[in-house]
Amino acid sequence: MINQHYLDMLGHKSVIRELSEYATRRGAEIGYENVFDYSLGNPSVPAPRDFNADAVHLLETMEPVKLHGYSPSLGLPGVKEKIAASLRRRFGIDYKAEHIFPTAGCAGAIAHAVRAVTVPGQNVIVFAPYFPEYGPYINETGAQIRVVPARFSDFQINFDGFEKAVDENTAAVLINSPNNPSGVVYSEETLKELSERLARRSAQYGHNIVLISDEPYREIAFDGKKVPYPAHYYPHTLTCYSFSKSLSVPGERIGYVAVNPACEHADELTAVFGQISRGIGHNCPSSLIQMAAADTVDETADLSVYETNMNLLYDTLKDLGFTVQRPGGTFYIMPKTLEEDAVSFCRKAMQYDLIFVPCDGFGAPGYCRLAYCVDTEKVKRSLPVIRKFVEECYR
């Protein structure tokens, strides 16, 4: 009576979730303030006041039937135009409202993007390290995820690995910069080279390989730098965005796909997304949330705390002799663990109430992830504990 495939998926519990649940249980024992829980990528700063103020204003002044009415299945036109205008201003690409498809966060965005450009049996290439949910995001469409091993020297793209992985059944490449879990930002050079190689392979195979760019961390960039925008470098790019991190509203499930106007089928893709929605029960994000996000599209929560936290952790990890790439954005850092078995390393750390996530599931065995979307005060208190753990276990 029940679909066995999904029952089997249940068997494979998420390591991140298990660790997070452990952290919660442990918090109940010793006080959560004493658990240095670096497990979950849940924003820790409040949404900008304007987001809430705008939502309240809409609730108090807009005609309820209009405010809460059905959004067209391709999204509210005014919302789409505000998002397009922001992207035009910021990235100089001539997006129109009709290139924007509002979605329930990046998960919804990727669900539509992958289905639109693949058929079952084709493959979608991802580069390690990668967000483990890319597995179900891709495989559950009937397409297959194909993982290119990491370039461990700097966690840019391993192009030799790409050339080995790509073939005539490659429909798309899914990238994520700034990257979860490494915190690394793909350089202009990386994106140019990727673009050239995609163009070459597209020509060889006689179909355009699509670049799906997952960018929830776009606004969390360090050292005053801008994150290179992948759609700049390759025309056939579907940009998947979420306001979860920029506005600190992950529970509100709001994001979009932006179709590069230079993309093949640019005029049909959002309509195709609308057809996909019918089958997966998506049918638009909340109207209220669409409007509030669009009204604050150019704002962000105060994201500076993540850079402060990153510097504290990076300096301490370096000082302790860790091999670690300095993040260019996100709220993650991914040091090499001090023993080969990252799971064993993270288990030992748990004895010190340090909750790190082994990166085996991210395609980076021998590394662990720290999600530093926590109070800076707690990060500071964790530093001597990290030092104690390393000195007692690995000196």
Add this chain to the structure above:
Amino acid sequence: MINQHYLDMLGHKSVIRELSEYATRRGAEIGYENVFDYSLGNPSVPAPRDFNADAVHLLETMEPVKLHGYSPSLGLPGVKEKIAASLRRRFGIDYKAEHIFPTAGCAGAIAHAVRAVTVPGQNVIVFAPYFPEYGPYINETGAQIRVVPARFSDFQINFDGFEKAVDENTAAVLINSPNNPSGVVYSEETLKELSERLARRSAQYGHNIVLISDEPYREIAFDGKKVPYPAHYYPHTLTCYSFSKSLSVPGERIGYVAVNPACEHADELTAVFGQISRGIGHNCPSSLIQMAAADTVDETADLSVYETNMNLLYDTLKDLGFTVQRPGGTFYIMPKTLEEDAVSFCRKAMQYDLIFVPCDGFGAPGYCRLAYCVDTEKVKRSLPVIRKFVEECYR
């Protein structure tokens, strides 16, 4: 580069949407108040004040990181408990929080329910007349819709048709009472007979056939009657609900699946829904909207206008000699058209700025649907126009 299947779906435009677009264009010409637009099932009454007040209260008083934070993928526990408690009170079934899975409206609910209990190649039976979106809702999972012809005498279930349609590959039956488009409410007798037949066939085939009950119109019931609750009559029932109509918030995309505690696999089904979510990019409705809906779970918008409108239209249609079943709920009525070809009938009506929807796509050729979620004043003005249309075209 683009999935041809979805491009092909684009070719089949929705008749309802085309008519609604025509009504909008015509409205621009002659003033929308002069177009008697009965095409779209979009609630016309405002959400209850408490819904907006509750949302404002949450936005103004709750800690933003908590308010807008990730909901667990199976839904916010407090929300689930409030919904379960309401169902326990109202229907006397012992739902617990863990039997409730919040979804993005009924579309999201059905997407999860169908995937959970089917495998590709199995069939799901629906009874005409039925909401045309059941086609993509079911077929896009890989299962196949199997339509049982209508029982035209009263639009209850055609059980002879059911017996011809059901076979060992039948995984589920999807019903909708009160019904879109007929407005008919399935009687206790109908539900009892359906339950007996499902139990018999389940025993015969060695697997439980699941009843998926789509109930967005549950609270719109006429003549002070209660709508019989299908889960009462059959244990293996997944109840799909949306607050779209009861709270008049269709754009907010909020609903749930309630798993009957007596259902086989009742303890696993919501966890399975969570796994399905990963693949379709659902990952929970908006946190704010989950909370606001749960806080007003036992309220409704002022739904009485729909009964007023129904009576006005029913009396006029009867008076004009239409064959028509008196609706027991919803905001739809489905008269037999005055010529065999419903499309031709509706085209002639358009000349009078009367926008009716032919029911061929609902599995009821020779009938049309009027969605009377419009101002009563407009309904009243439409009555002499309907009379004129009928007298000029069919007398």
